[in-house]
Amino acid sequence: MDEEVSWLVELTVKPGELDNLRALMAEMVASTRDEAGTIAYQWYVSSDGSTVHVYEWYATSAAVMTHLQSFGSKFAERFFAAVDLTRWMIYGTPSAEVKSALNTFGPTYLGPFGGFVR
DSSP states (O other), X not given: OTXXXXXXXXXXXXXXXXXXXXXXXXXXXXXXXXXXXXXXXEEEEOTTSSEEEEEEEESSHHHHHHHHHHXXXXXXXXXXXXXXXXXXXXXXXXXXXXXXXXXXXOOEEEOOOSOOOO
């Protein structure tokens, strides 16, 4: 568990973009399903379709970097055309490389403090 990295991203859906985001989400889920080291990749939407949360959990920082490279080359442009980043909470102990890749987005990092996963 010491190497695991997870996060919760909160997004605001831009006006008129929910259907585009829904189609893009399906592509992103299908692509991420095949990435080694991805433990969880789940999307949630508010009842009015204005807010989306994405929960991602990776076994290692290397798995995070694989995902980020895929996201950047395949999806980033369309993703940011459909949403605005509201908040990004990153949990665990990401590597310096992961932090360097993500710091542009202004995330909040939270290190392990206690608890367990079954």
